[in-house]
Amino acid sequence: MTETETVDIRGILSMLRRQMRLILISVVIVIGLALMYLFNATSIYTSQALIYVDPSKKDLLSVEQFASGSSSADNSKIDSEVEILRSNRVLFETMNLMGLIKDDEFGPQLSRIDHIKLAVGIEVESPNDPKVLVASTSQKLRNSVDIRRKGLTYLITVSANSENPEKAAEIANTMAEVYIRQQIASKVESALASRDVLQAQIDTARSGLAQSEASFNTFITDNLTRLEAEVGTERFTELQSQLESVRTETLQTQTQIASARTALDEMNWDTLLETLSSDALSALERQRVALEQRLQGTPEGSDEEINLRAGLLTIQTNMEQQAQAAFGSLEQSLALKEDSLDELQGSLRNEVLKGDLSPDTLASIFSLQQESDISQRQYSNLLSRMRDLEAQAMVQVADSRLVSEALPPNFPSAPNRKMILALAMVLATGIGVGLAFINEFLVGGITSLSQLRNIITTGVVIGSVPKVVLTDTQLGVGDLVIDEPMSSFSESLRRIRANIDQELRDTVDGCAIIMVTSANSNEGKSSLSLSLARTYANAGKNVLLIDGDLRKPSQHKLLGVQPNEGFLDYLSNPGGDSDIDRSFYITDSKSRAGVILGRGQADVPTDQLLQTETFLNLMKSARKNMDIIIIDTPPMLPVVDARYIAQHADAIIMAVRYGMTSQSDVREGFVQLEAAKRSKVSIYTVLNCDETKATDNAYYSYNE
Structure with missing residues (x-):
C-alpha cells in the first residue's frame, strides 16, 4: 500500500468521524420510519393451490385416447390455460361466489382524501354505482392473486393474498374450482353448439328426404296410366282404386276440419253443428237457443237476466269443449287415413317395381330411388353424429385437476420484518454515508x-x-x-x-x-x-x-x-x-x-x-x-x-x-x-x- 492510499483512507475515516452525527441522525430517521411502517402495516397471508394440466385430449366415448403433441404445442396449451385462469370470467365468478363486493377487505373503501373530509366534517358519498363496485372489487382481487406456471412443468400455481389466512386459502381454492368448472362448461357448450349446427343440417336433410319420397309418389301418380299399361296386374289396379278412395276421404276430412274450425272461430253454431254432426253439440245448441229466447223478455239488469247470461256463457263454453273433442276425433281419423294413404302408396310403389317396365320408366324410377337413398344416408349420418355430440356433452371431463388444495398459512408472508429492518439498516447507512460525502465535498x-x-x-x-x-x-x-x-x-x-x-x-x-x-x-x-x-x-x-x-x-x-x-x-x-x-x-x-x-x-x-x-x-x-x-x-x-x-x-x-x-x-x-x-x-x-x-x-x- 502506497503512502497516498494510506492518506486517502485516513482522510475518509476522518471525514466519517466528523460527519458521524449526520450519519447517526440519518440512521435513526430511516430505522424509525421502518419501525413505524412495520408497526402500522397490516399482515398479509399467502396461500397457494396447485393445478395439473393434462395436455392430452380426453374423450370417454372413444377407446383410443389422443396423446399429447409436441412440446411446443404443450407449452402453448399450458400458457393458454394460465391466461384463462387470469381472465375476467374466472375472476368475476370467484368474486360473486365469495361475495367479495360486500367484503370489508376487497369491497369498496373510502380513500384517504375521503377520510380527511370526514375528519373535518365534510360528508362523503359512498359509491353506489354497480359498475364502480364491480370494477373496484375486481381490481383488488386481481392485485391479490398471482397465477403462473411452475417452471417448465404442467403445473400452475394459484397464489392468493389476504389479511385473513382462511380467506387467502378460500380464494385460491375457489379460483381453481371455478377454472376447472368453467373448463368443463366450455367443453359442454362447444359440443352443444356443434349439435345445434348439425340440427339445422338435419332439418335440411329431413326435408330433402321427404321431398325425394314425395317425388317418387308424385311420379307414380302422374304416370298411373302408363304404369298400369306396363305393369298390367290386377293387384296394381286394386291398389290404385283403394288409393284414390283413401285420398278422397282424406281430402274430405281435411275440408271438414277446416270448415268446423272456421265456424267455431266465428261462433257460427248452425254451421258448426251441420259440419260436426254431434248429438251432444245438438243438445247444447237447443239449450242455448232456449236461453236466448228467455233473455228477450227479461228486464235488463235484473237478477234473472244476469243468471240467464251466466248460464248462456256456460253453455257456450261447453259447446267449445265439445267442439274441441270432436276436432280431436276428426284429427285422429285424419291421421289414420294419412297412414293408410302412405301404406297404399308404398304398396303401389312395390308393385310398380315388380312389373315389366320400359327402359325410360326404369331410368326415371332408378334416378328417384338414388336420390332417396342419398338423402336417407345423409340424414342417417347427420343424426348419428348429433347423437354422439349429445352423449359427449353429458360425459365431458376437465383437462385440469386440483392436485393440491390451498391451506391457511400459519405465518404472514408480508411484511418481512427481518428483511425490511436489514434493508432499512443498509439503506440508512448508505443514505447517511452519502449525505456525509455530499455535506463534506459539495455542500x-x-x-x-x-x-x-x-x-x-x-x-x-x-x-x-x-x-x-x-x-x-x-x-x-x-x-x-x-x-x-x-x-x-x-x-x-x-x-x-x-x-x-x-x-x-x-x-x-x-x-x-x-x-x-x-x-x-x-x-x-x-x-x-x-x-x-x-x-x-x-x-x-x-x-x-x-x-x-x-x-x-x-x-x-x-x-x-x-x-x-x-x-x-x-x-x-x-x-x-x-x-x-x-x-x-x-x-x-x-x-x-x-x-x-x-x-x-x-x-x-x-x-x-x-x-x-x-x-x-x-x-x-x-x-x-x-x-x-x-x-x-x-x-x-x-x-x-x-x-x-x-x-x-x-x-x-x-x-x-x-x-x-x-x-x-x-x-x-x-x-x-x-x-x-x-x-x-x-x-x-x-x-x-x-x-x-x-x-x-x-x-x-x-x-x-
Whole structure:
C-alpha cells in the first residue's frame, strides 16, 4: 500500500468521524420510519393451490385416447390455460361466489382524501354505482392473486393474498374450482353448439328426404296410366282404386276440419253443428237457443237476466269443449287415413317395381330411388353424429385437476420484518454515508488542499495549518509558535510566511500590510493573525498586529490582557494625538511584536470609522515605522468592514476552516475580496485546523 492510499483512507475515516452525527441522525430517521411502517402495516397471508394440466385430449366415448403433441404445442396449451385462469370470467365468478363486493377487505373503501373530509366534517358519498363496485372489487382481487406456471412443468400455481389466512386459502381454492368448472362448461357448450349446427343440417336433410319420397309418389301418380299399361296386374289396379278412395276421404276430412274450425272461430253454431254432426253439440245448441229466447223478455239488469247470461256463457263454453273433442276425433281419423294413404302408396310403389317396365320408366324410377337413398344416408349420418355430440356433452371431463388444495398459512408472508429492518439498516447507512460525502465535498466544508484549489481557481493556496491540542497554560494556538518552535504547527506558519515573502519581494518595497480575514466567523483568523505576527517577529521583523475587527475583537483574549481603551475608542475619539501610545497599544510579551487591541463589541456602525483620516494617518505612520503590519479583520460575509481595509493591503490571507466552511461561502467571500482589493494584490488561502495532518486523533476546538 502506497503512502497516498494510506492518506486517502485516513482522510475518509476522518471525514466519517466528523460527519458521524449526520450519519447517526440519518440512521435513526430511516430505522424509525421502518419501525413505524412495520408497526402500522397490516399482515398479509399467502396461500397457494396447485393445478395439473393434462395436455392430452380426453374423450370417454372413444377407446383410443389422443396423446399429447409436441412440446411446443404443450407449452402453448399450458400458457393458454394460465391466461384463462387470469381472465375476467374466472375472476368475476370467484368474486360473486365469495361475495367479495360486500367484503370489508376487497369491497369498496373510502380513500384517504375521503377520510380527511370526514375528519373535518365534510360528508362523503359512498359509491353506489354497480359498475364502480364491480370494477373496484375486481381490481383488488386481481392485485391479490398471482397465477403462473411452475417452471417448465404442467403445473400452475394459484397464489392468493389476504389479511385473513382462511380467506387467502378460500380464494385460491375457489379460483381453481371455478377454472376447472368453467373448463368443463366450455367443453359442454362447444359440443352443444356443434349439435345445434348439425340440427339445422338435419332439418335440411329431413326435408330433402321427404321431398325425394314425395317425388317418387308424385311420379307414380302422374304416370298411373302408363304404369298400369306396363305393369298390367290386377293387384296394381286394386291398389290404385283403394288409393284414390283413401285420398278422397282424406281430402274430405281435411275440408271438414277446416270448415268446423272456421265456424267455431266465428261462433257460427248452425254451421258448426251441420259440419260436426254431434248429438251432444245438438243438445247444447237447443239449450242455448232456449236461453236466448228467455233473455228477450227479461228486464235488463235484473237478477234473472244476469243468471240467464251466466248460464248462456256456460253453455257456450261447453259447446267449445265439445267442439274441441270432436276436432280431436276428426284429427285422429285424419291421421289414420294419412297412414293408410302412405301404406297404399308404398304398396303401389312395390308393385310398380315388380312389373315389366320400359327402359325410360326404369331410368326415371332408378334416378328417384338414388336420390332417396342419398338423402336417407345423409340424414342417417347427420343424426348419428348429433347423437354422439349429445352423449359427449353429458360425459365431458376437465383437462385440469386440483392436485393440491390451498391451506391457511400459519405465518404472514408480508411484511418481512427481518428483511425490511436489514434493508432499512443498509439503506440508512448508505443514505447517511452519502449525505456525509455530499455535506463534506459539495455542500459542507473543505477537507483538502486540492479541493480548495479547485474552488479558488484564481487565488493562491499557500498551505494548511494543522489542528493541535493545547495545554492548560496556553491561551491559544499562537502560543505554540513560541512554546514549540519545532512543531508541525510552527513549521506550517513559517511555510506560510515564506510563501508570502516570495510574492511580496517583487511587489512591495518597504513595509508590507497583510490582511487576514475569512468568509465567516469562528474560522481561526484571529489565531492565525497572532501566530503569523509572532512568526515574523521571531524572524527579526518589526511587526505591528492590529485587531481590526472593531465589532468583535478577540486579540486581547488571546494575549490574556484587558485594556481600558480599545482601538474602536481611539478611532471614535482620537483626541488629536496621532501617536499610538495609549493603553490599547501593547507589546507582545512573547515575541516583542506591537499589538493594537480591541476592548469590547461595538454598539455603533464601524465601517465609517475605517474611512476616517484617523485610520488613514495611522496606516501611513505605521508604514513608516514597521516592517510588517498584520490586520485581523472581520469576516467578509457578515459585515462590510473588511472591504474598506482590503484597499490598504499588500497581501490578503483568507482562512478556511477545515470541514466547516461551506464551499459556497468560500466562493462568495473570495468574490467580494476580488472586488475590494487593489488589482495587483494577491489573495492567499489557508486551510486552517487541518485534521488530516494532525499528530493525534483527538478532536479539540478553539475560539478566536
